Amino acid sequence: ETGVTQSPTHLIKTRGQQVTLRCSSQSGHNTVSWYQQALGQGPQFIFQYYREEENGRGNFPPRFSGLQFPNYSSELNVNALELDDSALYLCASSSLAGGSEQYFGPGTRLTVT
Amino acid sequence: AQSVTQLGSHVSVSEGALVLLRCNYSSSVPPYLFWYVQYPNQGLQLLLKYTSAATLVKGINGFEAEFKKSETSFHLTKPSAHMSDAAEYFCAVSRSGAGSYQLTFGKGTKLSVIP
Numbered sequence: 001e002t003g004v005t006q007s008p009t010h011l012i013k014t015r016g017q018q019v020t021l022r023c024s025s026q027s028g029h030n031t032v033s034w035y036q037q038a039l040g041q042g043p044q045f046i047f048q049y050y051r052e053e054e055n056g057r058g059n060f061p062p063r064f065s066g067l068q069f070p071n072y073s074s075e076l077n078v079n080a081l082e083l084d085d086s087a088l089y090l091c092a093s094s095s096l097a098g099g100s101e102q103y104f105g106p107g108t109r110l111t112v113t
Numbered sequence: 114a115q116s117v118t119q120l121g122s123h124v125s126v127s128e129g130a131l132v133l134l135r136c137n138y139s140s141s142v143p144p145y146l147f148w149y150v151q152y153p154n155q156g157l158q159l160l161l162k163y164t165s166a167a168t169l170v171k172g173i174n175g176f177e178a179e180f181k182k183s184e185t186s187f188h189l190t191k192p193s194a195h196m197s198d199a200a201e202y203f204c205a206v207s208r209s210g211a212g213s214y215q216l217t218f219g220k221g222t223k224l225s226v227i228p
Contacts, residue, residue: 004156033215042117042203042218043157056215090156094214101147102216104156 002027004093004105012111013081021076021108023091031096032074034066037088049074050096086112115140115206119219127227132191134222136204139185145207146187147216148178152200163187199226
């Protein structure tokens, strides 16, 4: 059984640019959630996708957007990058059920200069 | 709204000593509670979860946690610390009012194990 994978591992972008991060969910999971983890902080919920539809969103501006594909993989897109967007971006896959654990990928480290 | 407070951003224990990491939650409905561990430059690994069954939950690597509703706590313990336990630990609560079951994390507790 393949776990959650994310690409790329590291990324350096310039302020104002756009970035796309990718995530492949664990086999059998239909839900993908994205989290932002700033240095020294706990992860913060960005949004969740279930069956290709956004199924919940945290306190992030519209320049954070996403997609989920029919195979349940997902993308996180961030437009107009700001210095504060520098963080570890974590993807988690799960089944959409109460108490269902979320399985995390290794993350993408984004640095905005 | 739900929230998690982890008391102590940094905890140091001697190898072989008891590990106690504290977590208090706030939730307007019965919560689902989780503990995750994060090693340097890695993602999060699930240690254990509480979903309203037994109040004492056993997880991986010898960790366990007890749900105490009266104290709104879900503290993580391990009887004997090992060097490999050195990592950052996150408590999280999940409950949905709209079907998303998003996780709300605490700020984390970094555990150091002294040989």
